[in-house]
Amino acid sequence: AQSVTQLGSHVSVSEGALVLLRCNYSSSVPPYLFWYVQYPNQGLQLLLKYTTGATLVKGINGFEAEFKKSETSFHLTKPSAHMSDAAEYFCAVTLNSGGYQKVTFGTGTKLQVIP
Amino acid sequence: DAGITQSPRHKVTETGTPVTLRCHQTENHRYMYWYRQDPGHGLRLIHYSYGVKDTDKGEVSDGYSVSRSKTEDFLLTLESATSSQTSVYFCAISESSQGTGELFFGEGSRLTVL
Secondary structure: OOEEEEEOOEEEEEOOOOEEEEEEEEOOOOOEEEEEEEOOOOOEEEEEEEOOOOOEEEOHHHOEEEEEOOOOEEEEEEOOOOHHHOEEEEEEEEEEEOOEEEEEEOOOEEEEEEO | OOOEEEEOOEEEEOOOOOEEEEEEEOOOOOEEEEEEEEOOOEEEEEEEEEEOOEEEEOOOOOOEEEEEEEOOEEEEEEOOOOHHHOEEEEEEEEOOOOOOOOOEEOOOEEEEEO
């Protein structure tokens, strides 16, 4: 079984401040980990993903995440928040499950950026 | 942007009526998924398809059925809508079954059941 926990359903940061969104996972096999972003009234789009290799993954819009196996974490960070970063962020873990890609999403974190 | 179109984008219906949501893709991806999004629950898989006429249940499939007669179309049907099915429904597509592939999402269909 696999699961994803996102700490904090709402996070507020000031413009220019560090963004840190937390994600912890559980998986019985080595995980594939994703972060998706959802802007209002839109579908989700991929920010970044970890499959194998380097544990620090860089994504679009200046975001990055680090896979820490010992901590079962995949936290999302951005050094300096921009107003356009206001959105909802979803962490997800996936695995190959008998012929399809089983994706388990966290419950999401809404990021508010304060001017 | 991935070519995924959902219709209708908004629908209000009454309890007990049938509803069909359509997902149309132009990417020729093999795998298609229907999710529902509810506050506090994230996204939950309803049904998925791994090819034409090949479908299977997800974690919240009760009350829903699907059909895929062509690669590009994946239909979600609520045979008799209930208020608990008020939600935002997202179609997603993928070309991978290995767990490493990105999901591409449509813009969602907001369904209200009165």
